[in-house]
Ligand SMILES: Nc1ncnc2c1ncn2[C@@H]1O[C@H](COP(=O)(O)OP(=O)(O)OP(=O)(O)O)[C@@H](O)[C@H]1O
């Protein structure tokens with residue numbers, strides 16, 4: 001893939017570890033993001049996603065290991081590395097008292113984008129995220145989704161070639177989420193940028209080029225969604241037994257296939273041959289049965305032994321408790 005004179009990859013992370021007191025937030029994380037890739041970091045809350053992004057964007061130092069942005073060491077050459085990056089932080093970081101345009105202008109100033117160019121970029125970016133009509137409004141009056149769009153626009157004012165987005169859609173309604181993703185996809189097509197995005201919404205990473213699944217500070221798997229499903233997904237049978245005796249019988253008989261239990265249902269690792277064998281054996285013991293095709297959900301379950309959805313529920317609770325993303329939409 002890489003040719004003799006190919007530039008350094010947009011992002012390279014090599015054995016990064018980082019501790020907060022007794023918490024090992026990152027435990028030897030390594031991966032490389034390819035040119036113009038749409039790369040997702042998927043993991044439950046506390047997985048270490050934000051810690052890693054903070055290291056990449058030079059606001060936090062790793063305890064050990066190295067992170068490179070186009071070959072620039074984020075610890076030794078933070079300013080040069082930072083110039084290549086557009087960042088959307090997990091926590092809202094706009095100045096609510098400024099207008100939409102002023103927020104963008106300020107960012108351009110900080111990054112030394114000259115006046116005329118700055119004005120042009122601001123107009124371009126406002127158009128991209130469909131906020132032109134809102135340019136002179138005070139940022140405080142924007143909805144949560146609009147603020148998120150403004151943050152994406154801001155990340156691109158200094159012509160960054162690598163976009164880091166930390167949970168860009170967390171806490172937004174489905175329509176706003178879809179809109180954000182469509183901007184990101186369009187950007188990637190039009191401006192040839194590399195995108196690294198973190199999320200804990202599994203359905204959102206289906207369209208990414210590659211997904212890196214992280215849990216407890218470690219990389220569990222990294223590949224294209226389809227490959228992950230083929231390798232780790234496996235087919236599953238979701239069975240609801242008729243009664244308690246039936247449940248016990250099935251659990252006893254198929255303990256080695258047990259993937260988990262979800263409410264009334266039992267989840268068993270399966271394949272086409274097994275479905276028939278199971279029905280012949282236990283058909284009369286079940287109330288219902290669904291064959292679940294491999295999904296990133298089952299990949300996550302296989303790799304971690306837990307469902308990501310349960311974690312996400314906890315996450316929204318925490319978001320609410322700490323009011324991390326502007327309180328008004330987390331009710
Ligand atoms: N400044 C800090 N001080 C103490 N502990 C921290 C700090 N930042 C992160 N941690 C801990 O490090 C671990 C990883 O946190 P991190 O925020 O990187 O996870 P995350 O994957 O971004 O989670 P989320 O989905 O909730 O955003 C967690 O256990 C967290 O409590």
Ligand SMILES: [Mg+2]
Pocket residue numbers: 049050051090166
């Ligand atoms: Mg985070």
